[in-house]
Amino acid sequence: MTILTKISSNKMFGGVQNVFAHDSKELGCSMKFAIFIPQECGYSKVPVIYWLSGLECNETNCIQKSGIQRYAAEYGIVIVCPDTSPRGLNLPGEKDSWDFGEGAGFYVDATETPWNKNYRMYSYVTSELIDVINANFPVIPGKQSIMGHSMGGHGALICALKNPNLYRSVSAFAPICNPSQGAWGKKALEGYLGAENKGLWPQWDATELVKSYSGPPIELFIDQGAADPFLTQLLPENLIDACKDTQIPAILQMREGYDHSYYYIATFIGKHVAYHAEYLCN
Numbered sequence: 001m002t003i004l005t006k007i008s009s010n011k012m013f014g015g016v017q018n019v020f021a022h023d024s025k026e027l028g029c030s031m032k033f034a035i036f037i038p039q040e041c042g043y044s045k046v047p048v049i050y051w052l053s054g055l056e057c058n059e060t061n062c063i064q065k066s067g068i069q070r071y072a073a074e075y076g077i078v079i080v081c082p083d084t085s086p087r088g089l090n091l092p093g094e095k096d097s098w099d100f101g102e103g104a105g106f107y108v109d110a111t112e113t114p115w116n117k118n119y120r121m122y123s124y125v126t127s128e129l130i131d132v133i134n135a136n137f138p139v140i141p142g143k144q145s146i147m148g149h150s151m152g153g154h155g156a157l158i159c160a161l162k163n164p165n166l167y168r169s170v171s172a173f174a175p176i177c178n179p180s181q182g183a184w185g186k187k188a189l190e191g192y193l194g195a196e197n198k199g200l201w202p203q204w205d206a207t208e209l210v211k212s213y214s215g216p217p218i219e220l221f222i223d224q225g226a227a228d229p230f231l232t233q234l235l236p237e238n239l240i241d242a243c244k245d246t247q248i249p250a251i252l253q254m255r256e257g258y259d260h261s262y263y264y265i266a267t268f269i270g271k272h273v274a275y276h277a278e279y280l281c282n
């Protein structure tokens, strides 16, 4: 049984925004997650959307900056936002840079030491966290979708592509689409999987996973600011080309003038919740 410790609780839009901590077996440390529970949960179970944040984030960025709760309340959907990496381990080098280690778990299961024991964010998100949520909150098991931003957008894509029946739908804001080819991604894959182990990288690269995808039909909804300063290393065009080649339906929604920030996310988060609600609430 998982013991949940309540960190904070605030009523909003008729529901409640909570943050909890729990001991994660997968990550070997205490982890926090935020969960918005709409008022419908007072009398019935509802669907759930998992949100994965980007580099330098924790469980609070989405709940404090995106305004997602307004739409979650409207559609009656639980929103779960995990932290982005294990915390407090004090591994050597873990806090040396903002784009690797703490706050930058990249939603992979590391194979390189010293990361391989704890940096297992993929298994945490796709298995342990779902079990914790299903066992402790009024959600309908299996009625779940996933979305995220940047590193977390890539995390959402690989979680869905690697587990075709786990999520009803997937969407991503400004995702890192082809990490093997961009600076942030290369640094993460080299560190967590090994620079010499390039054979492992395609399993953790959304564009490569699309190329080898053989599961049931799955649509990828990619949202991208046209004025994003990181666009040249996010590489949505590589993902879209791979989708065209493999006939995987993909929506690439370009947003003129928008950057990489939560100002951009807040502008369009309602469109994404509405998109997922089509799969979750009908």
Ligand SMILES: N[C@@H](CCC(=O)N[C@@H](CSC=O)C(=O)NCC(=O)O)C(=O)O
Binding pocket: 053, 054, 055, 056, 057, 061, 065, 098, 149, 150, 151, 152, 260, 261, 262
């Ligand atoms: N410090 C960096 C920029 C870091 C950044 O933009 N982080 C994004 C996610 S980027 C990809 O995963 C973010 O969401 N930040 C948190 C926030 O609340 O905005 C730099 O110097 O370039």
